[in-house]
Amino acid sequence: MSKISVYAKHCSKCYVLMFATDYGKDPRSSDGLRSSCRSCQNEVNLLSKKKYPERQRQYRSLYIKRNPEFHRAKEKRRRARLKGASLYRVTKLDLAKILRNPCFYCGSTIRMTIDHVIPLSRGGSHSIGNLVAACKACNSQKRQRFVTEWNKERFSHAEAVPSLRTSLGDTLDPQEPRHLSILQGKETNKNR
Helix, strand or coil, X not given: CCCCCCCEEECCCCCCEEEHHHEEECCCCCCCXXXXXXXXXXXXXXXXXHHCHHHHHHHHHHHHHHCHHHHHHHHHHHHHHHHCCCEXXXXXXXXXXXXXXXXXXXXXXXXEEEEECCCHHHCCCECHHHEEEEEHHHHHHHCCCCHXXXXXXXCCXXXXXXXXXXXXXXXXXCCCHHHHHHHCCCCCCCCC
């Protein structure tokens, strides 16, 4: 029969005997745990925040400056919650993978941003399937419109458009009759 041992220790602040799971980690201590329990440590942290609000603001602004992509992602999640859109966890790795691609709309690789294909304000979700890489120019022009609405306004004069990337990365040539009808929005799923 195996012997089960449960580690417990006294909190240095409230002197209550608690399990090891009630303590935060501290690699500097001999047992690898903090000397005070989590609830006591939370009280200390709250008092520190109230006592030194300016220092807390400085830490926050410094963190935002050092981690701008994390802050942008957090703001997008907040906007999605406010709009009532469905919200899925998007990691920094996911965002980095998306940003490695050229602009979804024009193929540029300069000043890349993340864009919601279906805008949050129009019921889109903050998820991998709705996020694409877009250059700053395209993202700013598109604003809160659907891609089809934006393309109609953007490409109202098809002869002035050298090429347009499709979602598959194909290039549409305005000189070719089939592509011209797609660019002008005349072709539907029935015609294809």
